[in-house]
Amino acid sequence: MSEFELLAEIRHKSGIADPEGGTILRALPALGFEEISNVSVGKAIRFAVSAASASEAVAKGEELCKRLLANPVLESFKISVIS
Amino acid sequence: MATDVGVVVFPGTNCEFDVLEAIDASGANGHLLWHGNSFVPKYDSVILAGGFAHGDYLRPGAIARFSKIMEGISKFGADGGKIVGICNGFQVLTEAGLLPGALQKNRGLTFICEKVTLEVVSDKSCFTKVVSPGTVVTLPINHFSGNYTNENVDELEANGQVILKYCDNPNGSVNSIAGIRNDRGNIVGLMPHPERAISEITGGSDGLLFWKSLLKS
Numbered sequence A: 001m002s003e004f005e006l007l008a009e010i011r012h013k014s015g016i017a018d019p020e021g022g023t024i025l026r027a028l029p030a031l032g033f034e035e036i037s038n039v040s041v042g043k044a045i046r047f048a049v050s051a052a053s054a055s056e057a058v059a060k061g062e063e064l065c066k067r068l069l070a071n072p073v074l075e076s077f078k079i080s081v082i083s
Numbered sequence B: 001m002a003t004d005v006g007v008v009v010f011p012g013t014n015c016e017f018d019v020l021e022a023i024d025a026s027g028a029n030g031h032l033l034w035h036g037n038s039f040v041p042k043y044d045s046v047i048l049a050g051g052f053a054h055g056d057y058l059r060p061g062a063i064a065r066f067s068k069i070m071e072g073i074s075k076f077g078a079d080g081g082k083i084v085g086i087c088n089g090f091q092v093l094t095e096a097g098l099l100p101g102a103l104q105k106n107r108g109l110t111f112i113c114e115k116v117t118l119e120v121v122s123d124k125s126c127f128t129k130v131v132s133p134g135t136v137v138t139l140p141i142n143h144f145s146g147n148y149t150n151e152n153v154d155e156l157e158a159n160g161q162v163i164l165k166y167c168d169n170p171n172g173s174v175n176s177i178a179g180i181r182n183d184r185g186n187i188v189g190l191m192p193h194p195e196r197a198i199s200e201i202t203g204g205s206d207g208l209l210f211w212k213s214l215l216k217s
Helices: A019-031 A054-069 B016-025 B068-078 B088-095 B153-158 B208-215
Strands: A002-012 A043-051 A075-081 B004-009 B029-034 B045-048 B082-086 B102-104 B112-120 B136-143 B147-149 B162-166 B177-181 B187-190
Touching: A002 A054, A043 A054, A054 A075, B004 B016, B016 B029, B016 B208, B045 B068, B045 B088, B068 B082, B082 B088, B088 B102, B088 B187, B112 B177, B147 B177, B153 B177, B162 B187
Parallel strands: B004 B029, B004 B045, B045 B082, B082 B187
Antiparallel strands: A002 A043, A002 A075, B102 B147, B112 B136, B112 B162, B162 B177, B177 B187
16 A cells, blocks of 8 residues: 545536636736636645555545535536645 | 424534524424434424534535434434524535535625525425415525525426525525425525524514424424
């Protein structure tokens, strides 16, 4: 068994309002960032998983997201292996 | 003999005593139920009161749904027991999958604390049983994540599961939905606080209609 460090990125699903992202986007022109678009605010959650392989660790991370870390009505998620 | 009603207390729940008072004012006996205990289904109904269960960490209701008491409450609901989630309690019921949809942050990202007018649109639920559809009531709301979201909202409306709507949508909820029921009508969730509207001297008594509905057998 090895320990894998995973990152879960949780985002609003398309069609779900993202008022934080919208507020940041509206503030950017005042700072001169005219070229920035598509700002979205979500959550990033890091955790370690003991597993036999990276794919097994990712599968465990996906199960964790489905059952707790993300609400499937509002959010989508992506798991990446950090180390 | 007076009816017994359970009121669930999670760490961070803060409306349990208002709910007890509303239950008492309606002639029933309220009992506080600690979330870490097993649920013994000897009550007529169970209320999940408002507050910030488990600090609302991760998402409102996300951690509370794993509390020990929730397993017994789910079974109680499946057996036809009456369950009402108010505000944070509504969020817990959606996270637990006992009611459809989810509550996201309010449109405009503001915490809203004010009295609102609402229309009762269905009397086919345990919490609106004695209220004629079309009745307009005034109740307080007090929430940051009350923006009801459901991609199958047309189905919810067609099934008659929407029971309460805002007259002037304060938070962006789809179809101005403020309260819903499950298919059978024995499980209800709503964002407004009927327990805070039980006396004219504290601002209104429209909330009594909901408690009378709950206690009507």
